[in-house]
Amino acid sequence: MANGDIRLIVKRLAVDVLMTVIFLALAAFAVWLMYIYFLRGPIDIETRGFVSRTVHTDDIQSVQTEKYKISHFHNMDDVVLAGIQSKSLCVKCHGDYPHEEEKKTRAFFNAHSWFMACEVCHMKPEKNEQVNYRWLEPDTGKELTSLNGYAGVYGGLIIPLKVVSGIEQRLDILSDKDQAFTEEFISQSKNVKADQNFIPVKSSQERIHKSLSKKAAFCDDCHTRNGLLNFNQLLYLPKRASHLESLHMASMVTKYEKFHMPKLFDKKIVHPD
């Protein structure tokens, strides 16, 4: 056999091997496509790998949560997914995204609920009452000494503390009696169709919300000089604290249809080092 013939046979064999490998890879991919679309189970129609509404087991939830976090373009909702607010009784009824009425501001308010106890804004103000605000770990009550991590995800919440006879009392924790009453109400309301006009439901809700105000604090109550919160005392670095004081959120919301805040999460301000 001539050299040219051998070379031709080897060349054809190499092409055949390559084409076979490509064929097998494509066939495997096609089979996998049909598997994920027709056989794997509930299809994630959001295409983000997050299927918690259709699959509920804890194991799958954690897998899907991990996938959701790495697949989503903005990589958001870390605090809600981490469950930092989940101990709050408010969240049990009102959910992780409790603000839903006002389209223009609800995203801002919901974003705040990740790192603030609901009582910071919804507390009923009382005259001559001294209230301090601190970053506390919600479970242990241990105060944070510095703010480390992504903006707002510091492992704690801003919690209001009422000063009574020189002693600080957490305002996000109910008395044992009220706690038991609220938990009982929540468990009962799952079993009965809650009718808002039915007196026991209405009076129970009034009792649960008695220390809360319907008119919540608005943006500029905090984001202003000498506002409700002292950002320096809340461990923010001076430049960040000054920036948070000068956001003028309320005027942004009321004046403009569209607005953006390019420096809100500027790394140079949040974590200058």
Add this chain to the structure above:
Amino acid sequence: MSHSGKTKKQFVRLTKSQRIQHIILVISTTLLIITGFMLQADRWFISIFGSASETIFWLRGIIHRIAGVSVTIVCVYHLIYVTVTKDGRSWVIDMVPKPKDVVDAVQNMMYMVGFKKERPRMDRFIYIEKLEYWSVYFGMFIVIITGSMMWSEYLWPKFYMDVAGAFHLGEATLAALAIIIGHIFSVHYNPHVYPMNRAFLDGMIDEDLMKEEHQLWYEREMKKIEDSQAGVDRNG
């Protein structure tokens, strides 16, 4: 050269502009399929990347969007191309489905399974190519609209996003399977062109393949050549 030593006639199958449009479509679609279906990967696959998975999936999103924009630009350009240029108009006119395509499809299948001795005489674009071509219009319309919606998710109510996601994934799956099973076979594994139909590279098709798959087109082109030669002979 053919086996007999006689030079085979070569005909233009794809112009330079058509080849450039095709190659951009190939690269963009491949990237879109890979980066899109990465979202459906199982956990073990993601764990292969270890600590780099977050960066890889972040890049995935960027690449998917760049490829999506590229494919959109090619589609818009192609619409202009088939409207404005002579080659483009000729292309789209020859792509229009005709009743003969149905007859060709039936006869070709009968030929494949051995009930007919000869392949039907088909034109410049056979029924499968027409089906593939017009499917791309349909598919691109779906994925471009739904992809744009998912890119601007903050503008849309949840229900719209769910519908857009379902359509995007469904059409992407259909298109990927059509490309792998249909197009890759006909331009790579089809015995007439194995291991590849070189038209996407040099734009040419030889007369053997023309006679086999595009008999009517071949006869028309040969008649044009003969007529022009006769004209030269008469004048010269």
